[in-house]
Amino acid sequence: MRLSxxxxxxxLIVALAAAGVVAxxxxxxxxxxxxxxITTPTDGTHFLADSGPYPNFNVAGTSDGTTGDQVDIRCYxxxxxxxxxxxxxxVQANGSFAKLVPINGPYGTCRxxxxxxxxxxxxxxxxxxxxxxxxEYQYTKYHDYEIAYQGSKAIFDISSATAGxxxxxxxxxxxxSSSNYAWSGRGASLTAEDSASRSGIQIDGRNAxxxxxxxxxxxxxxxxGAPKLTLSxxxxxxxxxxxxxxxxxxxxxxxxxxxxxxxxxxxxxxxTTGIRLERSYVIxxxxxxxxxxxxxxxxxxxxxxxxxxxxQRVHGYDYVTASSxxxxxxxxxxxxxxxxxxxxxxxxxxxxxxxxILFRDAISAPDGDTTLPRGALTxxxxxxxxxxxxxxxxxxxxxxxxxxxxxxxxxxSFVIGTTDAEVLAxxxxxxxxxxxxxxxxxxxxxxxxxxxxxxxNTTGAGQTVGGKTTYVIAIQNDGIxxxxxxxxxxxxxxxxxxxxLPSSGTGNSITYAVTHGTYxxxxxxxxxxxxxxxxxxxxxTSEGQSAEFPITVTSVGNTYVKDVVKVLMHMxxx
Numbered sequence: 001m002r003l004s005x006x007x008x009x010x011x012l013i014v015a016l017a018a019a020g021v022v023a024x025x026x027x028x029x030x031x032x033x034x035x036x037x038i039t040t041p042t043d044g045t046h047f048l049a050d051s052g053p054y055p056n057f058n059v060a061g062t063s064d065g066t067t068g069d070q071v072d073i074r075c076y077x078x079x080x081x082x083x084x085x086x087x088x089x090x091v092q093a094n095g096s097f098a099k100l101v102p103i104n105g106p107y108g109t110c111r112x113x114x115x116x117x118x119x120x121x122x123x124x125x126x127x128x129x130x131x132x133x134x135x136e137y138q139y140t141k142y143h144d145y146e147i148a149y150q151g152s153k154a155i156f157d158i159s160s161a162t163a164g165x166x167x168x169x170x171x172x173x174x175x176x177s178s179s180n181y182a183w184s185g186r187g188a189s190l191t192a193e194d195s196a197s198r199s200g201i202q203i204d205g206r207n208a209x210x211x212x213x214x215x216x217x218x219x220x221x222x223x224x225g226a227p228k229l230t231l232s233x234x235x236x237x238x239x240x241x242x243x244x245x246x247x248x249x250x251x252x253x254x255x256x257x258x259x260x261x262x263x264x265x266x267x268x269x270x271x272t273t274g275i276r277l278e279r280s281y282v283i284x285x286x287x288x289x290x291x292x293x294x295x296x297x298x299x300x301x302x303x304x305x306x307x308x309x310x311x312q313r314v315h316g317y318d319y320v321t322a323s324s325x326x327x328x329x330x331x332x333x334x335x336x337x338x339x340x341x342x343x344x345x346x347x348x349x350x351x352x353x354x355x356x357i358l359f360r361d362a363i364s365a366p367d368g369d370t371t372l373p374r375g376a377l378t379x380x381x382x383x384x385x386x387x388x389x390x391x392x393x394x395x396x397x398x399x400x401x402x403x404x405x406x407x408x409x410x411x412x413s414f415v416i417g418t419t420d421a422e423v424l425a426x427x428x429x430x431x432x433x434x435x436x437x438x439x440x441x442x443x444x445x446x447x448x449x450x451x452x453x454x455x456x457n458t459t460g461a462g463q464t465v466g467g468k469t470t471y472v473i474a475i476q477n478d479g480i481x482x483x484x485x486x487x488x489x490x491x492x493x494x495x496x497x498x499x500x501l502p503s504s505g506t507g508n509s510i511t512y513a514v515t516h517g518t519y520x521x522x523x524x525x526x527x528x529x530x531x532x533x534x535x536x537x538x539x540x541t542s543e544g545q546s547a548e549f550p551i552t553v554t555s556v557g558n559t560y561v562k563d564v565v566k567v568l569m570h571m572x573x574x
Contacts, residue, residue, distance in 0.1 A: 033065035033091065036114040038073070038130035040098075045131065047103040051139035056100040061114055061130070065091040070117035073099055075110035075133065077170070077178045078371065080125045082319035084110055088117055106135040108148065108155035111176035122320065132176035140231050143211040147234060151241050151287020154416060158290075160229055161249055161279045162200065162210030165189040166290050168315070169416055171373055180320075180361055182373040182416040186313035186392065188292045190277075192216065198260055202307040203251060203273040207260050210249040210277065214270060218263050225270030227252050243283040250299075251275045274300035275402060289426065290414045291434070296400075297407040308397045309386075310412070312377060314359050316391030320371060327391045328363030332356050332427075338363050341390035349398075352456045353560070354380040354411075354435040356427040357393075358420075368419050375416040376427035380435045411435075437557040438478035439485055443565035446470035452565050454478070460550055460566030471534040471567055472503075475553050477524040484556040485524065487532065488517035490549040495539030496569055498549060503531035520556065536569060545571040 038061035047057070059073050069091040074083035085105035089097040097114065106112075112130040115123075137148040137157075148157040150172065157167040166187025171179035190200040192213035199207035211229035215221045227250035236243045254267035278295040296306050316327045328338030333350035340363050349355075356378040365372035382398035395412075402408045413430040417423045442450040445468035452463025453476075465471065475485050492498050500514040501507065510532065513519035521530040539545050547569050555561040 032069045033063050033071060033116045035127040036063040036065075036071060036097075036129070037061050038112050038114055041112075041131060041133060043131035045133045047106070047133070047135040049104045049135055049137045049139075051141070052104070054102040054104045056102050058098060059087075059089075059101050059112060059114075060096070060098040063091055063095045063097060063114065065095055065097075065116075067091065067093045071097055071114040072117050072119060073101065073112065073114050075106045075112050076125070076176075077108075077110045078180060078319045079122075079177060081122050081322070082180075083121075084108075089114070103135055104137070106133050108136070108150045108170075108178070109134040109172050109176055110178075121322070138234070141229075143215040143226070143229050145229070145231050145247070147243075147245060149236065149243055149283070149287070151243075151283065153286030154288045156243075156283050156287045156290055158245055158281055158283075160210065160212050160247055161188070161277055161294070162190045162192065162214075163212035164191060166281070166292065166414055169287070169290070169414075171288070171370070171416060171418065173370070179371050179373045179418075180318055181315035182361060182375050183414065184313050184315035184317075184391075186311040187290070187414060188294075188412050189311040189313075190308060191311060192218070192261075196261070198309075200309050200311065201251060201277075203253065203275050204305050205307075206253045206256060206273070207258075207262065208251045208253050208273050208275070209270070210251055214252055218261060219267065220264045222264045223254075223267050223270055225252060227270070241284075241286055243281070245281040245283075247279050249277040249279065251277060272300070273304070274298060274302055275304050275306065285426075288416050289430075291430075292412045292414070294410045294412075295407050296402050296410070298402050298405055301405050303404045304402045305399055306397075306402055306408070307399045308410070310383075310395040310397065311392065312395065313392045314361060316361065318362065318372060324390070325362035325372065326364065328360040329387065329393065330358040331385060332358065341387060344386075344388050346396075347385040347387070349383045349385060351458065353382065354378055354431040356431060357385065358423060358427065370418055373416050373418065374420065374423055375414065376423050376430075378413040378415075378427050378430040378434060379411065381410045432480050435558060435561065436479050436481045437483050437555040437561050438480075439483075439553045439555045439561050439563045440476040440478040441551065441553040441563040441565045442474040442476060443551070443567070444472050444474075446472065450474060452563075456563050458552070458562055458564045460564050463564070464566040464568055466568035466570065469536050469538065471536075473532050473534060473551055473553075473565060474529050475521050475524070475531070476529045477526055479555070479557070479561075480526055481557060482523055482525050484520050484522040485530075486517060486554045486556060487514055487519045487521065487551065488554070489514040489534065489551040491515040493549075494545050494547040495541075496545070496547045496549075497537040499535045499537070501533040501535065503533065514551075534567065536567070538569075539571060543571055544573045 040060040084107040089099040192199040201208040214226040230248040232246035251273045252270035282291040330338045360374045362372040383395045387393040411434040415426045442452040444450045455462045500511045549567040
């Protein structure tokens with residue numbers, strides 16, 4: 001199982017400090033050291049760690065201690081409460097000290113400081129000074145990789161899709177300090193460990209595995225046919241910090257009779273599923289935003305059904321207090337406030353896409369808190385939300401079809417920040433960016449006013465009219481790209497005859513094209529409207545007869561984006 005360094009050392013050390021590690025000091029230690037200054041390495045020193053073995057770098061400095069004293073060389077991140085390494089060095093008679101430390105000691109940017117041996121977490125660092133150093137990570141294995149880069153505003157740690165995905169992140173500040181972690185060990189993750197009943201991916205109803213999950217501890221790397229991950233590209237713009245990572249994950253399955261969870265003992269061989277996952281990450285905004293695009297591609301010329309469960313995990317731990325936090329989620333399509341965890345629940349997903357889930361690492365953290373971050377997850381596919389623990393939830397994507405020889409694209413965008421306004425603005429921008437197509441249908445009775453502006457649904461709720469025989473339907477491009485729109489209207493029924501006409505209400509009938517779903521309003525710019533008319537001829541003899549006439553407007557740029565307006569007709573009983 002992949003285990004990032006950042007998830008091990010800080011928790012252990014803070015826990016020890018909270019448990020009273022200071023009591024382990026001997027009186028001869030620490031009492032003589034009240035000031036230190038690390039002079040080597042210099043401020044801004046940078047390392048890149050691969051898969052090891054890791055070389056050492058020299059840490060040296062001065063103190064007011066002497067022979068018999070010891071100092072702990074730490075790299076502090078969250079104030080004085082969290083550090084990513086700790087190495088003990090002896091103080092010499094003249095107060096100097098030195099220690100060789102492996103370059104993978106720091107994680108991202110932190111500040112090297114020497115403190116008295118056993119110095120407790122949370123104690124003031126007054127009198128102890130040192131440089132900022134940065135270690136970034138980049139390594140690739142047969143079935144996984146880790147890329148942990150330090151952005152100008154945040155560190156981001158990326159792994160393969162079935163290993164953990166967007167592994168973790170934290171906000172970083174110019175003085176070398178940082179926030180608590182935001183995302184932690186799961187972000188758009190398709191690991192096989194998401195439940196006791198199925199894997200994170202199912203292809204055609206069968207549990208499927210990617211390169212990491214097919215080689216993880218449950219299979220012990222011993223099952224023939226395990227796929228190999230391809231890290232297609234890694235690039236970073238030195239001027240902007242914009243980072244791009246692309247991978248390809250062939251997906252495999254066990255024999256059809258294999259129970260779940262599968263293991264090396266029950267899965268004799270892996271077989272191809274005919275689907276390859278092509279994932280790309282784009283990291284922008286100094287590391288505060290991570291955009292994930294998954295392309296599910298048919299590789300065998302056949303159509304396949306895919307069920308994907310994307311695991312997400314907020315860190316939910318405060319290093320300052322050394323305690324778990326009450327993580328808050330707000331599902332924008334249903335909640336007006338943040339909701340804490342009160343037990344495992346499943347929530348229905350949004351009808352309007354793209355949409356966002358907002359989070360707070362601690363639900364009661366004040367707006368602008370620089371230690372306890374907040375953020376958002378934006379997604380563009382139908383999904384329910386399964387909240388399983390106080391900090392973990394799953395986006396259970398609605399099963400979708402990958403056409404024969406074709407593909408299907410699903411997108412997610414992650415934001416971390418310090419204020420609600422910042423996070424919300426970026427979530428709104430991401431909703432438009434990852435789904436730039438938005439059809440908005442409006443309707444009015446002749447002489448009336450339009451209903452349905454900025455209302456998007458496929459039921460006609462809030463955009464239904466009736467009582468007249470002539471109606472105007474407006475087709476509006478609410479997206480951010482030029483788009484065309486296909487209009488499909490209900491045909492004649494129950495004695496009511498429909499006639500669809502161009503916007504002027506005169507000219508050749510377009511009824512056949514509209515009722516067969518082939519009528520298209522082409523090339524509307526963002527904000528532009530087009531119109532058609534609907535004329536309904538009433539039944540001549542039927543009393544009390546009723547009929548509904550839905551009109552569906554579909555984006556050509558994204559055929560999953562639809563809006564429905566409706567006419568409701570009723571013949572009175574005389």
